Every structure is written in C-alpha cells, then in structure tokens.
Amino acid sequence: MSVRRAAPVGCGHYLPERVVENAEFAATLDTSDEWIRSRSGIERRRFAAPDEKTSDLATHAARAALANAGMEANELDAIILATATPDQTFPSTATRVQHALGMTRGFAFDVQAVCAGFIFALSTANSMIVSGQARNVMVIGAETFTRIMDWTDRSTCVLFGDGAGALILSADEGEGTLADRGVLATRLHSDGAHNQLLYVDGGPSATQTVGVLRMEGRKVFQHAVQKLAEVAHEAMEAVGARPEDIDWMVPHQANIRIIEATARKTGLPMEKVVVTVQNHGNTSAASIPLALSEAAAEGRIRRGDLLLMEAIGGGLAWGAALVRW
Known part of the structure; x- marks a missing residue:
C-alpha cells in the first residue's frame, strides 16, 4: 500500500564564532574544567556575538x-522554527528567517517546547506533509540560551550554548513499512505538573521581564532518563522496530550522563549514539x-x-521520532 512520507x-547547521572553554568560567565562578566535565561531559560551547540574534543563527x-538539498527558498511551503529564545515576543522568529531567505510564498511560525522543541516541530511538519497541506517543509531549531543565563549560578550557566x-x-x-524513507513515527508528551523543575522566572504576562533560567538538575535528570527511554520505546513499537534495528540514536545533547x-x-x-555535547x-x-x-556532514x-x-525539556515536555534517512 502506497503511503505519503x-x-x-x-540539513545544515551554524555555530557562532566565539568558543568558550570550561576554564573561562573559573575566573568568575567557583568551578573548574574538571568539575564541569565530570558532571556534564561538556568541554566547550559557543556564544553568539552581541549583535547576533536567534534569527541570524x-x-x-x-x-x-x-x-545541501539543492533547493531555493521559494520551493519551501513552510518554515517551522523551534525556539525558546525568540528575537521578539512577537511576531515569530520564523517569519524573520522567511524574509531573510527571500521566501515570498508559504508560511512560517514558531514552536515552543524548549529542549524538546525540534521533535515537536518535526512532528508538526510530518503531519502537514502527510496530510497534503505542504510538500516541502524546513524544520529549524535555533537558540541563544546565553541571553537567559544567571551568570552567578554555576550549576546552570556552564551547561548552555x-x-x-x-x-x-x-x-x-513509501510502502507503509519499516523500510520506508522518512518520518516513520513520532510520539509527544508533556506534564505541566513539573513546571518548577525547569523554567525561566520571567515573562511578559507574569513579570514584564525576560527572566533567567532556573533548574533543579537532580530531579530533571531522574525524569529525563525514565521518560526518554519510555518514549523511545513507544516510537519503536509504533512501527515494529527493535533496538537492534536502530543505526543511530541522535539524542538531545544536555548531559553525557543522561545520554x-x-x-x-x-x-x-x-x-x-551521536554525541556532540562536549563541543556544543x-x-x-x-x-x-x-x-x-554534523554527523551527516562527517x-x-x-x-x-x-x-x-529523543529530547526532553521544560514543561516538562518530551518526545521521540523514528526517521529513515
């Protein structure tokens, strides 16, 4: 049976020029390269330049x-941009990207599910293509998390880039089988009861300020491992896949211990497992x-x-996707 996939x-990516090694934090915080590496696996990260916005990245x-695709911007029907650090409260950062690319047709909008945002955006794009609403959709994940850091909190500010x-x-x-190319399954979840485990303490409605990131790292870790493994198995079971069928797991790069x-x-x-957390x-x-x-380019x-x-972020929101490259 023929199915639409x-x-x-x-694919493509961009990293700001400024590389920040772990040792740079030791000048202002009670921390060290060894402390950061042993707890997170992170060795360095990139910081956007002062004049670089999320839309630029x-x-x-x-x-x-x-x-990489050999396409022009006007061949796209839609841009879905996942971000928790938009340029403005509104309009969407995606529309800024649409304009910067010279895309004069179709539509663009943002998705906000924090670290799980790319999976949520990917699932949305898949639904639009499968339903026939769109044929070509670009899914972007872009962040300038360094703009919402508390630089006195060593437990969080050293983790993000x-x-x-x-x-x-x-x-x-496709034929409707596991051998098809494309998105084979997505599974999404959220639970607002865990809001206080990972959040930003500001917002236009609540405080009229941007706020900074707050996280209870130990509790987030416990939820992450359990929920990510569960949702990964959900996605595999949806199409009859087994762990031995997987060629690569491409996880959210939060912490090497979680991965x-x-x-x-x-x-x-x-x-x-594709691991880039040490550099990003x-x-x-x-x-x-x-x-x-990066893994595809290599x-x-x-x-x-x-x-x-698979990914999990504030909300808590989490999800997984099974994709044949």
Whole structure:
C-alpha cells in the first residue's frame, strides 16, 4: 500500500564564532574544567556575538540546509522554527528567517517546547506533509540560551550554548513499512505538573521581564532518563522496530550522563549514539539538528540509516521520532 512520507532531503547547521572553554568560567565562578566535565561531559560551547540574534543563527543554518538539498527558498511551503529564545515576543522568529531567505510564498511560525522543541516541530511538519497541506517543509531549531543565563549560578550557566540546525523534509512515497524513507513515527508528551523543575522566572504576562533560567538538575535528570527511554520505546513499537534495528540514536545533547543512561535503558550501545555535547553544550531545541547535521556532514549518518531522536525539556515536555534517512 502506497503511503505519503516526509523524507529528509537536506540539513545544515551554524555555530557562532566565539568558543568558550570550561576554564573561562573559573575566573568568575567557583568551578573548574574538571568539575564541569565530570558532571556534564561538556568541554566547550559557543556564544553568539552581541549583535547576533536567534534569527541570524537560524538563517545561517537554513541557508546551509537549502544548499545541501539543492533547493531555493521559494520551493519551501513552510518554515517551522523551534525556539525558546525568540528575537521578539512577537511576531515569530520564523517569519524573520522567511524574509531573510527571500521566501515570498508559504508560511512560517514558531514552536515552543524548549529542549524538546525540534521533535515537536518535526512532528508538526510530518503531519502537514502527510496530510497534503505542504510538500516541502524546513524544520529549524535555533537558540541563544546565553541571553537567559544567571551568570552567578554555576550549576546552570556552564551547561548552555548557542547554535542552530535545520532539516528539510519533502513529500515522498513509501510502502507503509519499516523500510520506508522518512518520518516513520513520532510520539509527544508533556506534564505541566513539573513546571518548577525547569523554567525561566520571567515573562511578559507574569513579570514584564525576560527572566533567567532556573533548574533543579537532580530531579530533571531522574525524569529525563525514565521518560526518554519510555518514549523511545513507544516510537519503536509504533512501527515494529527493535533496538537492534536502530543505526543511530541522535539524542538531545544536555548531559553525557543522561545520554549514557538513556542509551542503556533503550538497549543501545554508545557506539550507536551521536554525541556532540562536549563541543556544543546544551543548545536546547538546536541540539538534535546540530548533532544530526554534523554527523551527516562527517559521513557517519548515511542514506537508509534508521535514526532514533529523543529530547526532553521544560514543561516538562518530551518526545521521540523514528526517521529513515
């Protein structure tokens, strides 16, 4: 039976020029390179320049994805941008990217599910393509989390960085089997009861301020490992896939301990896990497309590979996607 699939046709990423090594934090905080590495696996991260906005990072990644796909901006029907650090309260950052690319047709909008944002945006793009509403959709994850850090809080400010990644999905035909190329399954969840575990203490309605990030790291870790393993198995079970069928897991790059523990509970060896957290830190919604684009550019991810992507963020919101490259 022929079915409509949303297949990946191009990806790209962008990282700001400024590299911040762990040792740089020791000048202002009671921390060290060893302390940060041992707890997170992070060695360095990128900081956006003062005049760089989230839309700028996203536009660079979008252009790279278009070049990789051999497409022009006006071939896109939609741009869905996942971010928790928009340029403005409104309009959407996606419309700024649309304009910067010279895209004069279609539509663009933002999705906000924090670190899980790319998975939520990917699921939305897949639904639009499968339903026939769109044929070519660009999904972007872009963040400037360094703009919402409390630089006196050593437990959080050393973890985050800035960056952007983009993936283009196009309508394709499949047979409705696990062998099809494209998005095979997505599973999404949220639970607002855990709001206080990871949040920003500001907002236009509540405080009329931007606010800074607050996190209860130990509790987030416990929820992350359990929920990510569960949702990964949900996505696999939806299409009859087994852990041994997975070629690569591309997880949210938050913390090496979370990545390792989730891989174990999912039944995957670390040799099958794409890890970039050491060089990027936690880039929230940008982390999966950044890791995806780097691994593809390096030739590790190849056409036909079965990818398992999963992420969890504030909300709590979490999800997974199974995609045949």
